[in-house]
Amino acid sequence: MYKIDVGKKILSANEEYALKNSQFLTKRKILCLNMISSPGSGKTTILIRTINELKGQIKIGVIEGDVQTDLDAEKIRATKAPVVQIETKGACHLSAAQVSGALENLPVDNLDLIFIENVGNLVCPSAFELGETSKIAVLSVAEGDDKPVKYPAIFARSKVLLINKTDFLGAGVQVDFDIERVKADARKLNKGIEIFAISAKTGEGMTGWYDWLKKKVKNLQTG
Amino acid sequence: MHETMVAQSLFSTISEESAKQNAKPISAKISCGTLNTINNETLCFAFEAIAKGTICEGIKLEVEHKPIQGRCLNCNESFTVVLSNPSCPKCKNKEFDLLPDAPLMLEEIEFQTE
Numbered sequence: 579m580y581k582i583d584v585g586k587k588i589l590s591a592n593e594e595y596a597l598k599n600s601q602f603l604t605k606r607k608i609l610c611l612n613m614i615s616s617p618g619s620g621k622t623t624i625l626i627r628t629i630n631e632l633k634g635q636i637k638i639g640v641i642e643g644d645v646q647t648d649l650d651a652e653k654i655r656a657t658k659a660p661v662v663q664i665e666t667k668g669a670c671h672l673s674a675a676q677v678s679g680a681l682e683n684l685p686v687d688n689l690d691l692i693f694i695e696n697v698g699n700l701v702c703p704s705a706f707e708l709g710e711t712s713k714i715a716v717l718s719v720a721e722g723d724d725k726p727v728k729y730p731a732i733f734a735r736s737k738v739l740l741i742n743k744t745d746f747l748g749a750g751v752q753v754d755f756d757i758e759r760v761k762a763d764a765r766k767l768n769k770g771i772e773i774f775a776i777s778a779k780t781g782e783g784m785t786g787w788y789d790w791l792k793k794k795v796k797n798l799q800t801g
Numbered sequence: 802m803h804e805t806m807v808a809q810s811l812f813s814t815i816s817e818e819s820a821k822q823n824a825k826p827i828s829a830k831i832s833c834g835t836l837n838t839i840n841n842e843t844l845c846f847a848f849e850a851i852a853k854g855t856i857c858e859g860i861k862l863e864v865e866h867k868p869i870q871g872r873c874l875n876c877n878e879s880f881t882v883v884l885s886n887p888s889c890p891k892c893k894n895k896e897f898d899l900l901p902d903a904p905l906m907l908e909e910i911e912f913q914t915e
Contacts, residue, residue: 579827581911584818588810588831588905670802702803705837705905730884731836734899766887766895 592706595674599709602681603692607799609791610692612708614732615716616725617698620742622650623778624716625693629657631781632788636795639689641680643672643697650695660685671703672696678709690795700725704732711798712737719743719755726763734767738774740787745777804840807905808847812857814907819856824912828861834903835869835884867903874898 587593603610613621629638640661642651651663662680664672677694684692694710696703704713715736717725720743726733733739741760746753761773772790776783811831819826833839841864852858871882873889874896880889888895 579911579914581909582818582822583909584814584907586814586907588807588814588907591810591813592806669806671806673806699802701838705803706806727885731838734836734884767884767899769896769898 589706592674595678596707596709599674599678599681601709602678602686603709603711606686606689608686608689608692609795609798610694610710611712611714611738612694612696612703612710613714613716614696614700614703614736615698615718616700616721619698619716619718619721620778621695621698621716622653624740624742624776625695626653626657627778627781627784628693628788628791629654629659631784632791636791637688637690639684639686639692641672641677641684641692641694643676643695645669645697660689666697670697670699670701671706672708673706674708690799691791700729700732704735711794714738714740716740716742717760719746719753719757723755723757723759723763726760726767730767733764733771736768736771738772738787738790739764741773741775742778744775744782745780802843803838804844805847807839808844808851811848811862811907812851812855815857815860815910816855818910819912822912824914825856826860826910827913828863828911830863830865830908830910831906832865832867832903832908833905834867835882836902837905839864839866839905865908869902870900871897872900 615621638659640654640659642661642663644650645666648663651661654661662683664676664680713736715732764771774787815826815829845862848862868881870879872879873894875894876892878889878891
């Protein structure tokens with residue numbers, strides 16, 4: 579028996595594509611945000627409202643990742659924003675190679691911002707770099723306030739946490755969700771994380787999120 | 802479940818190395834950080850399924866987990882971060898910087914000699 583030292587990154591093939599995507603986006607000064615959450619946290623609803631309310635201010639494109647169907651892409655298409663659907667056919671996360679293919683099918687010369695809506699899953703997508711500028715975590719109040727402690731990886735790695743469906747709180751709905759606990763737990767792992775409490779349904783709290791997006795897009799284009 | 806893709810990449814690399822060595826691989830050592838969220842059983846199960854009927858069948862995978870480290874902003878101590886309730890073991894301060902997580906690596910492969 580004999581051993582050889584390999585010392586190779588196992589996901590190097592994915593990382594090569596991620597680097598390629600990152601260079602592609604940087605060259606065109608496009609902000610790219612990889613949205614990660616459980617299924618049903620409201621990512622698509624957040625995107626639709628964001629696209630509609632920032633019309634004329636930020637040119638937004640979307641890459642939709644789902645295990646099956648192009649239902650989400652259909653919804654985004656209704657906003658007139660350019661969208662590419664990736665169907666992972668069972669895979670629990672998007673890969674950088676899939677995103678690379680999707681970027682070729684977006685009108686990138688006419689975009690300021692690309693959202694990647696990852697497959698709904700709080701664990702796996704956080705382990706795969708896609709070449710994005712930043713990750714955005716979305717947590718809806720119905721999921722419970724223990725998620726940053728139970729699924730720390732995504733909260734440790736995200737630039738922004740959107741706490742969605744805040745209209746459930748104080749609406750007579752029985753939801754055990756201590757928003758201050760979530761903020762404190764997320765900040766334990768990630769001091770600089772920006773947290774916005776929003777309701778994409780009613781529009782409450784979205785202004786802070788829009789201001790953050792506008793600032794980031796501006797910094798990237800003038801920086 | 803992302804272990805399936807990790808297992809697939811691992812399988813490709815080990816197969817390539819085995820072809821280069823022209824030898825049968827017996828075991829492989831892998832290391833990973835906390836944020837890679839690798840579950841050993843899931844990874845081994847996925848690898849077994851992929852490796853069946855190939856030169857990689859029967860390989861024993863050894864996974865070393867390297868816990869994520871932090872640096873205390875008060876006393877500068879480096880320490881292993883317990884993600885569920887992190888604090889500095891020296892001064893008990895809860896303010897710290899997370900240090901870069903260890904990447905997912907194929908460290909070594911052991912081969913059979915004829």
